[in-house]
Amino acid sequence: MRPFTFINVASSVDGKISNEKRIQLRISCEEDLKRVDELRAKSDAIMVGIGTVLSDNPKLTVKSEELRKRRLEEGRDANPIRVVVDSKCRIPLDAKVLDESAKTIVAVSRIANSEKVNTLRRMGVDVFVAGDDKVDLKALVEYLYKIGVRVLMVEGGATLNWAMLREGLVDEIYVYYGNMIIGGSKAPTVVDGMSFDPPISLDLLDVRKLGRGILTRWRVLR
Numbered sequence: 085m086r087p088f089t090f091i092n093v094a095s096s097v098d099g100k101i102s103n104e105k106r107i108q109l110r111i112s113c114e115e116d117l118k119r120v121d122e123l124r125a126k127s128d129a130i131m132v133g134i135g136t137v138l139s140d141n142p143k144l145t146v147k148s149e150e151l152r153k154r155r156l157e158e159g160r161d162a163n164p165i166r167v168v169v170d171s172k173c174r175i176p177l178d179a180k181v182l183d184e185s186a187k188t189i190v191a192v193s194r195i196a197n198s199e200k201v202n203t204l205r206r207m208g209v210d211v212f213v214a215g216d217d218k219v220d221l222k223a224l225v226e227y228l229y230k231i232g233v234r235v236l237m238v239e240g241g242a243t244l245n246w247a248m249l250r251e252g253l254v255d256e257i258y259v260y261y262g263n264m265i266i267g268g269s270k271a272p273t274v275v276d277g278m279s280f281d282p283p284i285s286l287d288l289l290d291v292r293k294l295g296r297g298i299l300t301r302w303r304v305l306r
C-alpha cells in the first residue's frame with residue numbers, strides 16, 4: 085500500500101524548472117504560491133530530492149497561519165512531514181528542512197555514511213534506510229503509508245520527479261506554466277533522467293488561467 089501521490093511543479097513555457105545554474109528561480113505568481121500552500125496544507129507529507137535541498141534550501145512548511153491553525157483543529161500537526169530523498173546523506177546539518185517547525189524524514193541508501201546518519205538521529209531526525217546505492221522509493225512510500233501518510237506531495241526536482249514516475253508511484257501531476265522562457269539545454273526540466281519508452285500517457289483533468297500563467301492538472305495513466 086502507498087499514499088495517493090501527486091507532483092507539483094512550476095515550469096517555464098519551455099519546460100524548464102530552473103536555469104543552468106540551478107538557482108532558485110521564481111516561476112510561480114502570487115496566486116500560484118497560494119495554491120501550492122493550500123496543497124501543502126492538504127498533504128500529510130512533502131517530499132523533495134537532495135538536489136532541491138542543496139540548490140533551494142526550502143523550508144517546506146505551510147505559510148498561511150490560518151491553514152496551520154485549521155490543521156491543528158483537525159488534530160493534525162501544524163505542518164506536514166518533510167521527506168528528503170538523499171542516497172548519500174549529503175544533507176547540510178543547517179538545512180532549513182531540519183529546523184524545528186515540522187517532523188523530517190531523511191531517506192538514505194545503504195552507502196550513506198553511518199556517522200552522519202547517527203548525527204541526524206541524535207538531532208531527532210527520522211533516518212529511513214532502503215536501497216543499495218539509490219534510495220528504494222517503493223520501500224520509502226510503503227513506509228510512509230505505514231506511518232499514516234495517505235496524501236503525499238512531491239515538490240521535485242527534475243530527477244526525483246523522473247524516478248517517482250519511472251517506479252509508477254505517481255497518481256497526478258500539477259504543472260503551473262509561468263509566463264516566461266528560461267532556455268538552456270542544461271537547465272533542469274519538469275522531468276529529467278532518461279526518456280520513457282513508450283512515453284507515459286496522461287489524462288487532462290483540469291486547465292485554467294492563473295495569474296499570468298496556466299495551471300494544468302493531469303492524471304498519470306498506467
Ligand SMILES: NC(=O)c1ccc[n+]([C@@H]2O[C@H](COP(=O)([O-])OP(=O)(O)OC[C@H]3O[C@@H](n4cnc5c(N)ncnc54)[C@H](O)[C@@H]3O)[C@@H](O)[C@H]2O)c1
Pocket residue numbers: 092093094095101102103105106107108109111132133134135136137139140169170171172218219220221239240241242243244245247272276
Ligand atoms: N520549479 C519548481 O517547481 C522546482 C521544484 C523543485 C526543484 N526545482 C529545481 O530543480 C533543481 C533540482 O533538481 P535535481 O534534479 O538536481 O535534484 P532533485 O531534487 O530531483 O534530487 C535528485 C537527487 O536525489 C537523490 N536520489 C536518491 N534516491 C534517488 C532515486 N531513487 N532516484 C533518483 N534520485 C535519487 C540523488 O542524489 C539525486 O541526485 C534545482 O534547480 C531546483 O531549483 C524546481
Ligand SMILES: Nc1nc(=O)c(N)c(NC[C@H](O)[C@H](O)[C@H](O)COP(=O)(O)O)[nH]1
Pocket residue numbers: 093094108109110111112117120136140141142143144145239240
Ligand atoms: N511552486 C514553485 N514555484 C516556483 O516558482 C519555484 N521556484 C518552486 N520551487 C520549488 C522549490 O523547492 C522552492 O524552493 C520551495 O517551494 C520553497 O519552499 P519554502 O517556501 O522554503 O517552504 N516552486
